[in-house]
Amino acid sequence: MSSASTIESVLVENRVFPPDERASKGARIASMAAYDALCKEAADDFDGFWARQAKANVTWTKPFTRTLDESNAPFYKWFEDGELNASANCLDKHIGTPVENKTAIIFEADDGAVTKVTYKELLARVSQFANALKAEGIRKGDRVIIYMPMTIEGVIAMQACARIGATHSVVFGGFSAKALQERIIDAGAVAVITANYQLRGGKELPLKAIVDDGIALGGCESINSVLVYQRTATACAMVAGRDKTFADALKGQASECPPVPVGAEHPLFILYTSGSTGKPKGVQHATGGYLLWAKLTMDWTFDVRPEDVFWCTADIGWITGHTYVAYGPLAAGATQVVFEGIPTFPHAGRFWQMIEKHKVTIFYTAPTAIRSLIKAADSDEKVHPKNWDLSTLRILGTVGEPINPEAWMWYHRNIGAEKCPIVDTFWQTETGGHVITPLPGATPLVPGSCTLPLPGIMAAIVDETGKDIPNGAGGMLVIKRPWPSMIRTIWNDPERFKKSYFPEEMGGTIYLAGDGAVRSADRGYFRITGRIDDVLNVSGHRLGTMEIESALVAKTDLVAEAAVVGRPDDVTGEAVCAFVVLKRGRPASEEEARKIATELRNWVAKEIGPIAKPKDIRFGENLPKTRSGKIMRRLLRSLAKGEAITQDTSTLENPAILEQLGQAY
Numbered sequence: 001m002s003s004a005s006t007i008e009s010v011l012v013e014n015r016v017f018p019p020d021e022r023a024s025k026g027a028r029i030a031s032m033a034a035y036d037a038l039c040k041e042a043a044d045d046f047d048g049f050w051a052r053q054a055k056a057n058v059t060w061t062k063p064f065t066r067t068l069d070e071s072n073a074p075f076y077k078w079f080e081d082g083e084l085n086a087s088a089n090c091l092d093k094h095i096g097t098p099v100e101n102k103t104a105i106i107f108e109a110d111d112g113a114v115t116k117v118t119y120k121e122l123l124a125r126v127s128q129f130a131n132a133l134k135a136e137g138i139r140k141g142d143r144v145i146i147y148m149p150m151t152i153e154g155v156i157a158m159q160a161c162a163r164i165g166a167t168h169s170v171v172f173g174g175f176s177a178k179a180l181q182e183r184i185i186d187a188g189a190v191a192v193i194t195a196n197y198q199l200r201g202g203k204e205l206p207l208k209a210i211v212d213d214g215i216a217l218g219g220c221e222s223i224n225s226v227l228v229y230q231r232t233a234t235a236c237a238m239v240a241g242r243d244k245t246f247a248d249a250l251k252g253q254a255s256e257c258p259p260v261p262v263g264a265e266h267p268l269f270i271l272y273t274s275g276s277t278g279k280p281k282g283v284q285h286a287t288g289g290y291l292l293w294a295k296l297t298m299d300w301t302f303d304v305r306p307e308d309v310f311w312c313t314a315d316i317g318w319i320t321g322h323t324y325v326a327y328g329p330l331a332a333g334a335t336q337v338v339f340e341g342i343p344t345f346p347h348a349g350r351f352w353q354m355i356e357k358h359k360v361t362i363f364y365t366a367p368t369a370i371r372s373l374i375k376a377a378d379s380d381e382k383v384h385p386k387n388w389d390l391s392t393l394r395i396l397g398t399v400g401e402p403i404n405p406e407a408w409m410w411y412h413r414n415i416g417a418e419k420c421p422i423v424d425t426f427w428q429t430e431t432g433g434h435v436i437t438p439l440p441g442a443t444p445l446v447p448g449s450c451t452l453p454l455p456g457i458m459a460a461i462v463d464e465t466g467k468d469i470p471n472g473a474g475g476m477l478v479i480k481r482p483w484p485s486m487i488r489t490i491w492n493d494p495e496r497f498k499k500s501y502f503p504e505e506m507g508g509t510i511y512l513a514g515d516g517a518v519r520s521a522d523r524g525y526f527r528i529t530g531r532i533d534d535v536l537n538v539s540g541h542r543l544g545t546m547e548i549e550s551a552l553v554a555k556t557d558l559v560a561e562a563a564v565v566g567r568p569d570d571v572t573g574e575a576v577c578a579f580v581v582l583k584r585g586r587p588a589s590e591e592e593a594r595k596i597a598t599e600l601r602n603w604v605a606k607e608i609g610p611i612a613k614p615k616d617i618r619f620g621e622n623l624p625k626t627r628s629g630k631i632m633r634r635l636l637r638s639l640a641k642g643e644a645i646t647q648d649t650s651t652l653e654n655p656a657i658l659e660q661l662g663q664a665y
């Protein structure tokens with residue numbers, strides 16, 4: 001499904017799916033009238049609304065007296081004089097309630113082995129690990145890098161940082177040594193928590209060795225300790241005086257550790273994400289507002305109930321794995337599945353098999369996973385979901401990219417048995433949690449639409465000057481008022497924060513999401529049309545085109561110039577296409593072109609990570625430029641799609657190169 005045909009089928013989309021009675025009966029928000037009432041409450045008494053939510057959903061060690069401080073907008077502050085601890089809000093608060101002996105995490109390893117921990121056990125393990133961090137000299141306000149596989153230990157590492165007020169920065173296990181080094185330096189981290197290896201798809205992949213390589217690249221003198229979880233029996237190199245295994249670090253540590261109260265605005269974490277320049281942005285989140293959102297959206301969007309088994313398939317290295325694995329489900333006292341492996345190992349029915357095995361009731365994944373599993377099921381009956389009993393499911397969700405209506409319908413029929421509402425949740429690293437999403441017990445669903453903003457989220461579609469655009473016409477997605485879980489700043493770069501998200505032309509206080517969107521003429525439902533900046537969305541992962549271009553030109557022995565654009569892809573949503581000018585001129589043969597393309601892909605994997613590898617590489621003796629020397633990116637996008645060139649190419653310096661760039665390797 002190309003995005004052009006997706007858009008077409010969405011434009012004619014007129015199927016509407018009202019909430020099934022199973023979903024609306026007893027739901028927290030059980031009708032559109034109830035939703036409207038909450039929206040009205042937020043509109044009429046904005047501060048009061050959020051104050052009431054924050055009191056009802058968060059345990060404060062010191063109550064806040066002031067809800068929202070806008071005096072230094074866009075550096076908004078929420079609940080600022082309140083104090084809390086995020087880990088206490090996820091664990092301690094359940095002790096002495098029926099939740100304490102409930103399973104918190106059902107962990108399924110890559111090889112299928114299952115381990116379970118209760119809330120009480122998880123609290124003890126987090127506390128013991130927090131004591132180990134303290135013994136390493138880590139204190140409130142210190143930054144700690146977490147480079148871990150999807151494991152209970154990964155969640156423990158995050159919770160333990162939160163417990164002592166250290167700010168974590170999780171780096172996805174697929175990122176390279178170079179990416180890791182950049183993040184260590186930018187964050188000024190004092191420690192790295194990692195594992196010797198990670199297990200994915202039956203393969204053992206190094207993590208600790210990459211940490212060593214990253215630190216060896218230089219500039220990481222702030223790192224005093226590296227803690228290593230022995231995930232597998234394979235040995236890894238250890239640096240004396242700096243590195244310790246988990247087992248050694250935990251030896252003799254007590255399993256009680258009082259949670260350190262922090263101010264509501266204390267940075268709970270920094271998570272790096274791609275922007276429109278070459279350098280990733282350290283998105284900084286505050287403790288109070290973020291925690292409120294993690295809890296509230298578990299209630300609103302997933303309507304989570306005591307008997308639910310919740311499964312979010314995202315890795316803790318992404319924001320979805322922060323809010324809907326490491327914090328939200330625990331704050332809600334839910335039982336959740338944590339999965340180490342990949343959806344296609346040992347077969348592409350793994351997700352469906354796991355839903356049956358663990359009796360999952362709420363399942364939350366990315367459209368790209370659904371599309372690839374549709375493909376697999378189409379070509380192999382044995383991995384079709386009909387082979388498993390999925391009748392425990394009651395709510396489905398998607399996140400990360402637009403879902404095409406065909407994939408939506410397949411998910412609805414084959415996974416949801418036409419009974420489970422699908423919550424198509426739109427949000428971003430910067431928003432901390434869902435902002436535009438259906439409510440399972442209330443919202444009539446339209447395939448391909450994330451429907452309506454949550455109560456209190458003042459989302460709108462505007463033009464460049466901030467003027468509202470009528471329903472039915474496309475524009476830029478903005479949020480006009482602050483909300484508790486919004487990004488607080490870009491770590492180390494407040495100016496970039498202002499410039500990236502709060503454009504002067506719109507008055508400097510309105511949040512610009514970076515996505516295009518359109519509201520339907522009939523219902524006012526939002527549909528996201530994709531990024532309006534230089535950010536690509538490949539398999540639901542954000543990649544900056546500039547970041548990949550910088551990586552390519554850093555291969556100075558080969559590359560003179562590079563430009564990167566996205567093109568639609570059936571499975572991954574978008575694919576990376578690189579246009580490259582080599583120093584030596586165009587490759588002399590097909591064979592040489594293929595060889596260099598492989599070399600460049602491996603180089604990008606080393607510089608950023610395998611997820612950033614260009615799918616297509618095209619070589620030209622130059623890039624198409626205007627006479628003033630500007631790269632014609634629109635033209636590159638057409639070339640990447642294999643479209644006929646309809647643009648005016650009369651300003652092109654050298655029209656012959658269009659032919660050269662026609663061939664992809």
Ligand code: WTA
Pocket residue numbers: 273318319320398399400401402403424425426427428429430450513514515528530531537540541542
């Ligand atoms: C895209 C992921 C359409 C969007 C939580 C956004 C979506 C970017 C949806 C953020 C959705 C996320 N429909 N597009 N339901 N959810 N996006 O920071 O382009 O990794 O700006 O956060 O993903 O990606 P991020």
